[in-house]
Amino acid sequence: MRRRAFTLVELMTVVAILAILYAVLMPVVIQVKCFAQEWVAGEAVAKVGQATTLYMLDSDQTYPLAYYSLGDGPRQNWFGVVAKDGSVDPATSLLGPYTKGKVQRDYALNALPWNGDESGYGYNWGYLGSDFYLPNSWSTWQNAMGPANESSLGDTSSTIEYATTSFFYATWLPKGDGQTYRYGFADPPAAWFGNPTVDFRHMAIKTIDKKKREVDSTGLAVVLFSDGHVKPLHQKEVKDKMFERDNGLGATLEP
Numbered sequence: 001m002r003r004r005a006f007t008l009v010e011l012m013t014v015v016a017i018l019a020i021l022y023a024v025l026m027p028v029v030i031q032v033k034c035f036a037q038e039w040v041a042g043e044a045v046a047k048v049g050q051a052t053t054l055y056m057l058d059s060d061q062t063y064p065l066a067y068y069s070l071g072d073g074p075r076q077n078w079f080g081v082v083a084k085d086g087s088v089d090p091a092t093s094l095l096g097p098y099t100k101g102k103v104q105r106d107y108a109l110n111a112l113p114w115n116g117d118e119s120g121y122g123y124n125w126g127y128l129g130s131d132f133y134l135p136n137s138w139s140t141w142q143n144a145m146g147p148a149n150e151s152s153l154g155d156t157s158s159t160i161e162y163a164t165t166s167f168f169y170a171t172w173l174p175k176g177d178g179q180t181y182r183y184g185f186a187d188p189p190a191a192w193f194g195n196p197t198v199d200f201r202h203m204a205i206k207t208i209d210k211k212k213r214e215v216d217s218t219g220l221a222v223v224l225f226s227d228g229h230v231k232p233l234h235q236k237e238v239k240d241k242m243f244e245r246d247n248g249l250g251a252t253l254e255p
Contacts, residue, residue, distance in 0.1 A: 037106075037107060037108040038108075038202045038203070038222060038232060040106070040107065041106040041108060041120070041164065041202065041222040042222050042230040042232075043104075044104035044105060044106060044119065044121075045104070045106070045121050045162050045163075045164075045222055045224045045230060046228065046230050047099070047104045048099075048104055048119065048121055048162055048224070049161055049162060049224045049228055050228070051095040051098035052064065052095060052161065052162075053228070054098040055094065055095055055097075055098055056150065060149070061149055061150040062147055062149050062150075063128045063129055063147040063148050063150075064078050064094040064129060064147065065078065065094070065129055065130065065144050065145075066078050066123055066125035066126075066130045066132075066144040066185065067143075067144050068143045069142055069143050076092070077115075077117070077184060078093065078094050078095070078117075078123050078125070078129060078184070079093050079094075079095075079116075079117030079118075079119065079123075079184045080092040080093040080096070080117065082115055086114055086115070087113065088116075088118055090102065093117075103117070103118045104119055105119050105120055106120035106121065106222065107120075108120070108164075108201055108202055109164070109166060109182070109201065111166050111180045111181050111182045111183075112179055112180065112181045112182065113181070113182055114167070114182060114183070115181075115183070115184075116165075116167070116181060116182030116184045116185075117182065117184035118182065119184075120164055120165070120166070120182070120199075121162045121163065121164060121165060121184070121224075122163055122164070122165025122183060122184050122185045122197060122198070123161075123162055123184060123185055123186060124159075124160050124161055124162065124186050124243050125186070125187075126185075126187060126188070126191070126243070127244055127245055128147065128148045128159075128161060128226075129144055129147055129148075130144035130145055130146055130147055131145060131146030131147075131148075132144065133188065133191075133243070133244075134245070148245055152245045152246060153226055153245055153246055154245070154246030155246075156225065156226035156227040157225055157227045157229065158225065158241075158242060159227075159242065159243070159244075159245075160186065160223055160225060160226075160238075160242045161224050161225060161226045162186065162223070163186045163198045163199075163221050163222065163223045163224070163238075164198065164199045164200075164201060164202070164221045164222045164223075165183050165184065165185065165186050165197050165198055165199050166180050166181065166182060166183050166197070166201070167180070167181045167183035168180050168181075168195055168208075168215055169181060170195050170208070170213070170215070171210065172210060173195075183197060185197065186198050186243075187243075188240040188242075188244070189238060189239065189240055190240050193213075194212070194213050194214040194215065195214070196215060196238075198223075198235075199221060200218075200219040200220055200221045200234065200235050201221070202219050202220040202221070202222065202232065203218075203219050203220055204217045204219020204220070205217065205218045205219065206218075206219070217235055218234075219234075219235075220232035220233060221233050221234075221235075221238065
């Protein structure tokens with residue numbers, strides 16, 4: 001008995017059904033993947049916060065310095081020493097003794113290496129890791145000074161400690177190449193000048209307006225607050241006061 005072959009119409013019908021199922025299911029799969037990445041990122045940044053808490057317990061409740069000079073050689077950043085080739089050894093991180101040299105990563109970050117930690121998270125360096133943004137501070141660009149003590153914070157549940165970050169080297173900047181780079185420092189909105197260092201990359205559609213010199217995103221940044229809780233925030237939800245110490249003063253933008 002001969003088997004009946006599929007007709008062209010039947011094959012086209014099957015292909016059409018598969019195409020419809022693909023169109024219906026793929027957005028769901030992508031959304032589930034994005035939610036999973038966001039959850040993993042939250043778990044990872046929470047562990048960075050736990051390591052910071054352990055560091056502070058051994059340091060009179062004082063936050064780690066954001067960075068400082070090692071003399072004529074490379075600079076010690078909170079996340080480690082950056083080598084000449086841009087690589088970072090996690091063992092040299094100030095949090096290394098509390099993380100066993102491991103890096104808790106946000107795998108949603110797709111960026112080039114450049115003076116940034118491998119985790120994809122940036123430190124509130126100008127208020128917690130130094131006094132750089134405080135009026136009348138003695139900080140210099142080369143060496144961070146005056147890290148915050150926990151007692152100097154107000155409501156720790158609304159003070160940002162770490163957030164997902166990156167640096168978009170916009171073409172309107174000197175030598176800007178339009179690429180995104182790894183960057184281990186988070187700045188308040190007053191210092192963004194239209195180009196956020198906090199990266200709202202989760203569930204994101206990013207818009208770059210070259211005429212206005214502004215970068216906008218519909219996505220979410222994964223943010224860790226000083227009390228240890230993690231919350232995803234949209235770009236318009238991030239405020240300057242979330243970075244500040246309990247002094248009621250705004251950011252100073254000149255180095």
